[in-house]
Amino acid sequence: MRTLIVIPAYNEELTIGSVVALAKKFGDVLVVDDGSMDRTSEIAREAGAIVIRHERNMGKGYALRTAFEYALSREYDVIVTLDADGQHNPDEIPLLMEPIVKGETDLVIGSRYLNGSKKKIPVYRRFGLWVLNKSTKVAAGVDVDSQSGFRAMNRKVLEKLDLNSTDYSIETDMIVKAREEEIRITEVPISVRYDVPRRHKKNPLSHGLGVLASIVGLIGYRRPLLLFGLLSLISFIVAGILGYLALEPYYRGGRVYLTQAIGAGSFVIIGIQLFVAGLTLNVLAKMGRE
Template identity: 35%
Template sequence: MNDQLLMENDTGHIINKRNKCIVRRASKNVTVVLSSYNEETSIGSIILLTRLYADRVIVVDDASSDQTAEIAKKAGAEVIINRTNRGKGASFETGFKAAVHLGADIIVTMDSRGHHNPDDIPRLIDPIITGSADVVNGTRHLNNVNSNIPVYRRVRQTILSRFANKKSDKIKDSQVTFRAFTASTKDIIHLDAQDPAIESEMLADAGKSGLRITEVKIGAYYNFEDPVQDPVKYLFGVLKTVVRDIEANKPLYFYAVPGFALATCGFYMGLKFLEACILGIENLHFGPILLMVFLSVAGVYMTVTGIVMHSLVEVTQTEAT
């Protein structure tokens, strides 16, 4: 983390000299929400640094088995404990509701492992304070610190960002957790996606609803204390996320296109079998008949399903706008 360069002026505002931003606590209540799972080694220092820039820190402990919740309380955070592990999306949803209930004007989400520097909070919230944005996305791609990100994480960011940009504004970094929201977005941003997709889905909801989205430069820090992940399993999870994304948002491609191909194969087989029987070239056998029927029925079913789901998606998007 960079050294903090802070000073307080006569109005009680905290000025970050490095970022050249002002945290106007007198007019805006800034609440930071952290979703944490077994983060006892980092959560305390993150909270202490974050409290320099926020009026309140809410930690949603996602059924940790270590001392995360206890350390968070001692560091001065409001702590909510999930009895079962519900994932990042559900934890953020709980944190958002609590923040609004406690009077937050601006809600900031951050990583609880130290990947983000609380020193960047003033820069992140400044567009909201000045009234130029409803959602501010932190981007690592404008900072050379991005080179520290593991290769398999960069691959994930590239893949998911491409899909996110098809559903929202052209965002350079759709997979970052470090973001700021106006409190009024609580009922617009849906946090029910699976963890690998939660960041991009948040931006997609904001884009569909016409919210003003902007990006600011942040740093990203990765160190050897991060849990080691199998890159193959990690990227396989990303591909599963992409498949779910296509199923939910592009059902014509997911169902109708392959369904039409299967139905075409089934009907073609049926015509060839019928031609063979009429000409007396060969007799129909049970196996080919069964395959023909399966391809035809499955293809028609998938095609109809894709068309119906596409219609529902179109209606939902129209209502959202």
């Protein structure tokens, strides 16, 4: 079996050398240097990696897609992805590959939740991860460490999935689409470090919100009735509250509050429209799946 270990990297000169050196034991290593301004490419090459460089920063998702195309064009059977910043331990690569080599599964996700590693996640990040994991669960129906970039997969996964995310949302995108293609997903416990020199390359808040927005988009696309039904319910609740505020003075002997009454009427109309949109999109989504 031929293995390609893929490392997307953006300004990781401090750690890329050791990650490549340790990963090399388990297969060919490909680093996608995504327009780094430091010496990531040079050090990766010195350490023995194949390097593809984007002239400007295109995003982690885009970099992974470049790597997947490379893997497909070169007859690789197993593809492993891991972070360049030293948070993942390359010595755990065989643990992720094992179920794939044995043919037991197609996609393995390294999880921080199956052993004690979760405790190492900074508290402010844990909440964000929880939100992203739960919304991925709504979109895909699986409860996994959805944002983990330490993964292994067989060739079939790359052949079947049509990924179009360019940023960090590729992690969820892959899970949602894998579920649709009936690709088998398994989790394996991994360790994770947070004492690395450059933990996050992008602002964690905008990174998280960006991923969340794309997951909501995926839910709207895959399960429109759920998303639009929920929004419609919220509209009806707002309409109910405004209706109460409009009529309450009347029952106390005064007059109906017109502004609130108009607001209530508007939200009823919005609620109906959202519900109808949900029903319509639901039929379209079903037709798309058939």
